[in-house]
Amino acid sequence: MKASLMFLFVIIYANSYCQESQYFTPYFQSRASVKTEYVREYDRLDSVFIVMDFENDIQTSVGKFYGFSSSEQIDEFITYYKFLKFPQFKTENNFPSSSAEVLHKYDNGKDELYTILKNDSVKYVRAWNQNGRNILKNGSGNLTIQKRDENIEQTLIFQDSLLTSDFDVRLAKKDTIINLPDSFGEPVSGFESFYKKISPKIKYPRHARKSGIEGHVYIQFIVAKNGKLTDFEAKSNLGLGFEDQVIEILKSEAPWISAKLNGKPVQTQFILPFTFRLN
Numbered sequence: 314m315k316a317s318l319m320f321l322f323v324i325i326y327a328n329s330y331c332q333e334s335q336y337f338t339p340y341f342q343s344r345a346s347v348k349t350e351y352v353r354e355y356d357r358l359d360s361v362f363i364v365m366d367f368e369n370d371i372q373t374s375v376g377k378f379y380g381f382s383s384s385e386q387i388d389e390f391i392t393y394y395k396f397l398k399f400p401q402f403k404t405e406n407n408f409p410s411s412s413a414e415v416l417h418k419y420d421n422g423k424d425e426l427y428t429i430l431k432n433d434s435v436k437y438v439r440a441w442n443q444n445g446r447n448i449l450k451n452g453s454g455n456l457t458i459q460k461r462d463e464n465i466e467q468t469l470i471f472q473d474s475l476l477t478s479d480f481d482v483r484l485a486k487k488d489t490i491i492n493l494p495d496s497f498g499e500p501v502s503g504f505e506s507f508y509k510k511i512s513p514k515i516k517y518p519r520h521a522r523k524s525g526i527e528g529h530v531y532i533q534f535i536v537a538k539n540g541k542l543t544d545f546e547a548k549s550n551l552g553l554g555f556e557d558q559v560i561e562i563l564k565s566e567a568p569w570i571s572a573k574l575n576g577k578p579v580q581t582q583f584i585l586p587f588t589f590r591l592n
Contacts, residue, residue, distance in 0.1 A: 332356050333384050338529045339549055341366060342586055344388070355384045362387055373418055380411035394430045399497055406433060419443060420461065436474045449474075467492075481582070490535065491579040494572040498536035498581050501570055514562050517589065518554040530555045530587040532563060538578040540568030548584055559587050 335344050337351040345351075356363040362378040364387055381387050390408050412431035419425045427439035440449045440456045448454040452474035458467045464485045470478035479493035500507035518526075531548040542563055547556035563585075571578040 335384065338586075339531050340584065341391070342529070353384075353388075355387065364391075371420060372422065374415055375418075376413050376415035378411070378413045380408065386411075390430075394435060397433065397435065398493065409433075425458075435476065437471050437476060438474065440469070440471060488580065490582045491572060491574055492582070494574040494579055494581060495576075496573045498540065498569045498572040498583070501567065511562055511566070515558060515587070517591070518558070521553045521555065521589070522591065525591060526551075526553065527590050528555070528588075530559055530589065531584050532556065532559050532587070533582065533584045534563060536569050536571060536581050536583060538571055538580055540571045540578075542566055542569065551589070555589060 333355040335353050335355075336347065336349045337343065337353060338345050338349065339351060341351055341353065350369045352367040354365045354367070356365075360379070362381055362384070364374075364376050364378055364384075365372055366374045378387050378390070381390070386408060390411060390413065393404060393406055393408075394413075396404070409432075412429065415428050415430065416424060417426040417428070421443075423443065423445055424439070424441045426437060426441075429436040429438060437449065437452070439447050440454065441447050442456060443458065448456050449471060453472050454470075456469045456471070458469070459465075460467050460481070464483060466482045466484065468478070468480055468482070469476060476493065479491075481490040481492060482488075483490065502510075528551045529549060530551055533544075533546045533548050534542050535544040537543055545560045545563060547560065549556060572581040573579065
């Protein structure tokens with residue numbers, strides 16, 4: 314099965330045309346107007362789009378997309394499914410009859426996950442471990458991945474081709490981060506109110522304003538079981554004090570509503586985006 318899937322991707326790619334390439338902000342959140350490390354390429358063969366994502370020139374995924382007329386529609390579709398598990402960020406599915414088959418890859422280029430995106434659901438058809446062995450049997454199985462940070466192990470649990478559990482074990486800290494809780498952590502007053510409250514606190518760095526520098530800042534942090542925000546880390550490198558300022562503001566924030574799993578509070582991880590634009 315794996316060989317035939319890959320053969321199909323290769324054949325379609327070899328005969329595709331109408332190539333388009335777009336740069337993106339980190340984590341492919343939105344299109345960027347300048348060159349970045351995140352690149353998405355689109356190739357079209359009749360009514361089928363072949364879409365490939367690259368990070369630092371390393372291919373992270375390749376997929377076939379059905380029922381689209383433009384690359385912008387595909388971006389919206391991908392974002393919709395990316396946030397499907399986050400009810401507070403969920404939007405309307407503007408392409409209910411469209412679908413996609415996506416092959417995700419490890420950093421070393423080996424296959425990781427083969428998924429089908431359709432009908433507001435992500436089905437996992439194949440899942441390979443880092444040694445190249447398919448671990449799914451009748452759509453069920455456990456996959457443990459050594460993440461880029463060697464002190465973190467991620468475990469994915471599948472049942473009937475659905476992802477039912479996803480968690481990280483931080484080996485050095487001997488704790489667990491739940492990536493797929495029943496309900497996610499959030500600010501007490503909600504995200505819209507949260508952003509409105511902290512926006513006036515963020516000051517545009519003086520040198521950046523003089524130099525006309527704009528961009529996106531991404532801050533990763535933990536929402537602890539008691540709702541406290543901890544373990545802040547900048548996942549962007551805009552510099553000039555952008556990231557440091559946002560982290561200091563987040564450190565002063567009141568505890569959030571913690572995530573829940575089986576009715577109990579659990580520890581989760583967030584990456585929040587902040588956009589800096591000059592008027």
